[in-house]
Amino acid sequence: MSVDTKIAFDQDYVRSFSEKRQEPEWLTQLRLMALEKSTNLPMPKPDKTKIDKFNFTSFKHDVPTEGISSLDELPEDIKDLVAKDQQSGNLLVHRNSTPVFSQLSDELKDKGVIFTDIQTAVQNHSELVEKYFMKDVVKVDEHRLTALHTALLNGGTFLYVPRNVDVDVPVQALYWQEDPEAGLFNHVIIVAEDNSSVTYVENYLSYSHDVESVANIIAEVHVGQNARVTFGSVDNFAKGVTTYVNRRANVARDGNIDWALAQMNDGNTVSTNSTNLVGDGSTADSKTVTIGRGNQKQNFTNEIFHHGKNSEGVLLVHGVQKDSASAIFNGVTKIEHGATKSNGDQTQRVLMMNEKARGDANPILLIDEDDVMAGHAASVGKVDPLQLFYLQSRGISRKEAERLIIHGFLAPVINELPIEGVKNRAIEVTERKVN
C-alpha cells in the first residue's frame, strides 16, 4: 500500500476554517502561505527511521464537539488525570482539539499571567501570539509537517508569564481526543519572561485503536533571562494515531528548562525534543521515558545545542521495547564554537524484552569548541535471562518478572521526573503498557 502524502485540504478550506475561528488576518495569511509551501517541502528525515509508510494524511480535521459545563461531565479516565495533577485549578481541557474547559486563578490573572487556548489567544492577544508563533523557535518551512502544522492548526495553548512572576503551582493542559478519527494540530506556546518561573504539564489521550488519525504537535518554549520553566508531558495516543511531535525551547542567559517527558504512545511516532542554550549560563535538563509495544515504530531525537558560554545540558533517555516494536534514539549534543566552558552530557539506554523487539541508540556529539566538557553513555541490550530466572525462582511469574525489570529499568528516570503528577501518571501508564 502506498500512502498518499497529499493533503485533502485546499486554500478555500483553510481560508474558511480560519474565518470560522475569527482569526486575525496575519494568521489567515500565514496558514495560506504555509499550505502553499507544504506541497513543495520535503518530509522530515528522522535519522535511521523510514517514515514513508507512516500515515500523515488520514484524519478528520474539524470535528464538531460539544462543550461541558463542569468537570463532572468528564469521563472517569479524564477526570482521574485532572484530579491527580491539578489541585490548583489552573486547567485547560481540549476535546477533539476544541477548548471545552478553562480555568485560571484570579491571583495569577491579577499578576498578568495568560493561560488560555490558542484560538482565544489569537483573538485577545493577537500581537503577543504573532510575536512568538512559528518565528524564533520553530520555523514554518522546516519541512512539510511544520508547514502543515501551521496551515491546519486546530488546537493548542498559550501560556504567558510576565517578568518577575513566579507561578508556583503547575498549570495543566489536557488534550482529550475523544473522536478516534479526530486529527490534532496542536500548538503550545510558553513564554516565560525574565526572572519568571512556571511549570506546565500536558496530557494527550486518544482512543484510536482501530481507525487511523494524526497528531501534529509543536511546542515552542521561550525561556527569558534567569527564568525557569519545567515542562512535563505524558503522551498517550492510541495505536491508530501517527504522531509528529516537536518540543523545542530557546533559553536566554541564566535561564533554565527542565523537560520531563513520558512518551507512551501506542502508534508510530516521530519525536524531537530540542533545547537551544542561547544565553551564557543557560541550562537544560531533559528526561524521557518510553515504552514501545505491538508493531510500533518510533524515532526519538533528543538534542541540546550549546551556543552560550558556561551552558549546561543533560540528556537522559530510557526506552523499553516490547513485542515487535522498534525505536531509534538519537541523542545530539552540539557545542558551538565560542560556547566555552560549556558542559554537555547524555545517557541513552534501551532495553529489549524479546527477540523481535528492536532498539538502537545513537549518541551524536558535535563539538566545535575546545574548552568544554562533554560526556555520553549509550547502551542497548536484551533483557537478561538470568535476571528472569532469578526472579522466577522466587515464585514470581514470567510476566510479573518482566514487569519488575521494566519498572526497575525506567525507575532512574521516572523517580527523577520533577513533577509529581507526571511521575505518578508515568507509573500508571507504564503499568498499563507492561500488562
Add this chain to the structure above:
Amino acid sequence: MAASTLKIENLHVSIEGKEIIKGLDLEINGGEIHAVMGPNGTGKSTLASAIMGHPKYQITEGKVFLDDEDVLEMEVDERAKAGLFLAMQYPSEVSGVTNADFLRTSINARREEGDEISLMKFIKKLDSKMADLDMGEEFAQRYLNEGFSGGEKKRNEILQLMMLEPKIAVLDEIDSGLDIDALKVVSKGVNAMRNEEFGCLIITHYQRLLNYITPDKVHVMMQGRIVKSGGAELAQRLEAEGYDWIKEELGIKDETVGQEA
C-alpha cells in the same frame, strides 16, 4: 503442612551439548539436612540449577519429584510455588527494584489474590529476619543485589530463604567468600529454619560451614555423580584428609566433569 520429599532419580544434565551430570540419585526428606561436597568443577552448581529450572541446562534423562509432583514439568516460578528454593552461587542484580518490593512480590506470588500479606505484617517479618542476619535497615530499600558485596549477596539469599519459608531449599556455596563472623550469621539463619518439615541441600566445597550446620547426610560429588555418601563424619574426614583418598579408592584421576578415568 507435612514434611516433603525431593526425589532425584538417574538425573542427566547437559549444557551446550556437553553432559555434566551423569546419572545422579538423591532423596531429601523434610527434616533432613544434606551436604553435597566436592572440588570445583564437579557439577554441583549444575545440579542445583537444573533442579530449579535454569534456562541454560537441558535435562536429557531422569526424574525429579517433589512429593507426587513432577518438578521437571513445571515452570521455574511453579517450582518455587511448589516449595523449592535455590540460594544461588551468583545471584543476579536487578536495578530499580528494591529488596523489599521484590520480597513482597515473591511472598504474594504464592498467595491467593485478595489474600496478600499485609504491609504491617510484611515489614515486621522483614525487620526481624534482617535483624537475625545482622543486616542494616537500608538493605530493604536498596536495589536487589545491586552493588552488594559478595557476603551481602549471600546474606540476602538467606534473608529470602527465611522470608519465603520453602519446603526444600538448595543452598549453593552459601559460605564462599564469607569471613568467620558472616559465616556464623548465615549458619544461624539456616539453623533457625531447621525443623521436622524443612529439608535442605547444602552445596559446598569447604567443610567449614558444616562445623556450624551439622548435616544428617554428606555426599561427595565427582565427575557429575555422587561417588560416596555418609554421615557427618564423612565431612570431617574430608576436612582432615582432603579428597585424594576418595579418588584413590575409586580410581579417579581427575575429579572434574569430562575427565573420565
